[in-house]
Amino acid sequence: xxxxxxxxxxxxxxxxxxxxxxxxxxxxxxxxxxxxxxxxxxxxxxxxxxxxxxxxxxxxxxxxxxxxxxxxxxxxxxxxxxx
Amino acid sequence: xxxxxxxxxxxxxxxxxxxxxxxxxxxxxxxxxxxxxxxxxxxxxxxxxxxxxxxxxxxxxxxxxxxxxxxxxxxxxxxxxxxxxxxxxxxxxxxxxxxxxxxxxxxxxxxxx
Amino acid sequence: xxxxxxxxxxxxxxxxxxxxxxxxxxxxxxxxxxxxxxxxxxxxxxxxxxxxxxxxxxxxxxxxxxxxxxxxxxxxxxxxxxxxxx
Numbered sequence: 001x002x003x004x005x006x007x008x009x010x011x012x013x014x015x016x017x018x019x020x021x022x023x024x025x026x027x028x029x030x031x032x033x034x035x036x037x038x039x040x041x042x043x044x045x046x047x048x049x050x051x052x053x054x055x056x057x058x059x060x061x062x063x064x065x066x067x068x069x070x071x072x073x074x075x076x077x078x079x080x081x082x083x
Numbered sequence: 084x085x086x087x088x089x090x091x092x093x094x095x096x097x098x099x100x101x102x103x104x105x106x107x108x109x110x111x112x113x114x115x116x117x118x119x120x121x122x123x124x125x126x127x128x129x130x131x132x133x134x135x136x137x138x139x140x141x142x143x144x145x146x147x148x149x150x151x152x153x154x155x156x157x158x159x160x161x162x163x164x165x166x167x168x169x170x171x172x173x174x175x176x177x178x179x180x181x182x183x184x185x186x187x188x189x190x191x192x193x194x195x196x
Numbered sequence: 197x198x199x200x201x202x203x204x205x206x207x208x209x210x211x212x213x214x215x216x217x218x219x220x221x222x223x224x225x226x227x228x229x230x231x232x233x234x235x236x237x238x239x240x241x242x243x244x245x246x247x248x249x250x251x252x253x254x255x256x257x258x259x260x261x262x263x264x265x266x267x268x269x270x271x272x273x274x275x276x277x278x279x280x281x282x
Contacts, residue, residue: 003203004247007210014217021221029226029278033233036270037220040233044240047259048247055259063237064266071273078280094201097246101208104239108215111235117228124216124235131212135205135242139249142198149257153241153264160268164234164275171275172227 008048015041028074036067093141100134103127115180117172125165132157206246213239230274237267 015038022034039062047055110123136154140147173188216239220232241260248256 003206004250017221027226029274030229033226033229033274037233037236040236040240043259044243047244047256050251052253052255052259056262059259059262060266063263064269067270068273071270071277075273075277078277090198091201094198094205097205098201098208100242101205101212104212104242105208105215107235108212108219108239111219111232112215117225117231120219120228120231124231128212128235128238132238132242135245139245142249143254146254146257149254149261150245153245153257153261156261156264157238157241160264161238164268164271167272167275168227168231168234171279174279175227177225177227 004048008045011041011045011048015045029071032067032070032074035070036063039063039066089141089144093138095138096141097135097138100131100136100138103131103134107131115182117177118169118179121165121169121172125161125168129157129161202246202250206243206250209239209242209246213243226278227275230271230278233274234267234271237263237271241267 018034018037018041022031022038025031025034039058043055043058043063046052046058104127107124107127110127111120114120114123133154136150136157140150179186213236216232216235220229220236223229223232241263244256244260244263248254248260
């Protein structure tokens with residue numbers, strides 16, 4: 001069990017690092033990707049802390065749907081702006 | 084708890100798959116340009132994940148339906164995303180390594196347009 | 197015997213995780229980061245299956261199923277966005 005706790009601690013640090021990268025980067029696309037990475041790490045962290053239902057919601061909404069929505073809207077904005 | 088014959092075979096297969104995953108990650112770091120990175124990062128990790136899933140199905144035979152479903156979805160979605168990534172890299176003129184000898188897609192560009 | 201092999205496999209998956217995360221931090225262009233994101237998702241599916249096997253709970257596999265279904269959507273839309281220049 002202690003090995004799983006260690007992996008959870010490393011994942012928490014990785015989540016913090018990804019969030020820091022999303023804050024400090026200059027590019028919008030990289031910031032959106034880093035936010036998706038935060039959701040990915042947090043979802044695996046929730047799973048290791050024995051909450052599979054929360055992890056499933058985080059995986060579907062945070063990592064899948066939010067990244068999809070952000071890039072879809074960014075592409076739509078660029079297309080409308082160039083018109 | 085786990086001492087049967089199939090358990091050892093499954094654990095060995097999972098170890099092989101994890102080795103392929105680690106090699107894919109190493110290729111992702113070491114390769115010089117994005118096309119080689121897509122090649123190393125997608126093909127090797129797909130094989131590694133499939134081997135890990137087969138090993139898990141050997142260890143826990145009652146989970147094999149769900150594992151088979153995961154394998155099926157991975158085999159559908161992974162080549163798709165790799166192809167879309169390679170096309171995006173080629174269309175946005177990503178720089179190639181100087182050792183590249185031929186670019187057939189660029190030669191065929193006027194035929195496709 | 198088999199337990200030791202499983203722990204060794206977990207260490208190798210962790211090494212792959214660290215290498216792909218390094219490429220995400222370093223990657224010179226945005227598309228390199230998209231590739232690293234894709235690889236990290238695939239490695240996460242493997243890690244989830246390993247965690248399910250170690251803890252012996254089959255409910256964890258549903259999360260891996262959601263990842264295998266939904267992970268490619270974000271990657272495809274990101275690649276389509278980055279096609280037209282950065």
